[in-house]
Amino acid sequence: MFGWFDYIKTGMTDLMNLLYGFTVQIGVPSYALAIIILTVIIKMALYPLSKKQMRSMVMMQKLAPEIKQIQDKYKGKDPQKMQQMIMELYKENNVNPMAGCLPLLIQMPILIALYRALYAFPFKNPAHAHFLWVESLSKTGDIPLAILAAATTYLQSRLTTNTQDQTQRTMLYMMPLFIGWIAYTVPAGLALYWVVFNIVGTIQQWFINKETLQLKEGVTGVEGSRKGR
Template sequence: MYSKLQFLISPLQKFFYFIHSGIHTVIPIENISFGLAIIVFTIIIRILLLPLSIKQTKSTAKMGAIQPEMKKVQEKYKKDPQKSQQEVMKLYKENGVNPMGGCLPMLVQMPILFALFAVFNTLNMKGAGFLWMPDLTLPDPYYILPILSTVTTYFSSKLMQPPGGGAQSKQTSTMNTGMAIFMGFMSLKFKGALVLYWVINNVLQVIQTLVINKMELGNTGVVKKQI
């Protein structure tokens, strides 16, 4: 798989080493510059992907805003699935909601995310640590990063989940919990550099989602259907 993404991996690796070189020039201590380079690199990547992330977050916020109206439509036409679908699509159109709006940006980002995974999993910086970690090219011996990975994965996924109840919401919540536990378990084996990137990325995602949701809360006007 990585061979197919080499066109992305190589430039990203060079970009990371460029950032590290600049930081190392100012702070010539490997156990500080390496970790700082990961943080700065993660922030820059988040900024570059910001338009797609904003689009995805806004789409999720809009879907959440029209949930009450959707429930009313589905309840009214529960004996007529075809009519219910038509009215739901009309509700989408009236409120400018694209049902695939939250998925498409993620699909575009997936190759970049896989490439970043490869970049941080193959960094040649053996012996360089950061904070409590003696070597970022090895798993965290104190399990702090895996714990942070679990917690931040859960909250970043939870915030991206459209509000609402019902079986679908419970299923999504269960999937979020499962994903968080899975990432925490995998982080026990992943290199510290990769997990540090993942944790910082999740924290930035949480901040971004909270800010956008707050802005959308005041800007999203839901067109209510006459039920």
């Protein structure tokens, strides 16, 4: 297990130094820019999976009223039938409620690798390891970055949250606070990664929301579709 962690740490360190070398070649030597480039590359690579995730989240939000009707009709009477009807609703509208799991699982090794690498990063030039007000990307406890991490998490979540659902509405406010606290305790470089990741994700989500807007009229109710057959 520890050998695996050391492997991904070494790989991330080498990748960071490679991207830093690129920033030197273009005349803007900066480890912060290297992290930003790394984030954009990862986000673009994950886009096919993220698109499925984001589309499913949007469609689940649009299906929320229909799901609530099914829950109100069968809850406490026939829970098995309730689950069956909800899954049929997802299937008929091409929604996978588990679509968000794979991008998250892929993200975890990346976050762990970056976390471990930044804590004792062998900067080739420490003078290039700062970012605006941040003295070093390896230091923890940066309040502005923690606030930005929380704010961008809220912004992205707001695009897909069903505010009519009490649980989702609570998570909309609680999750950004939790992420902000995490960002405060990890190296500033990892917090920067999360902020950029959220910004790119928010832009992608906005375009996906536009693409799926026309699907609102096409949302199919299970019982309604059966009556029309």
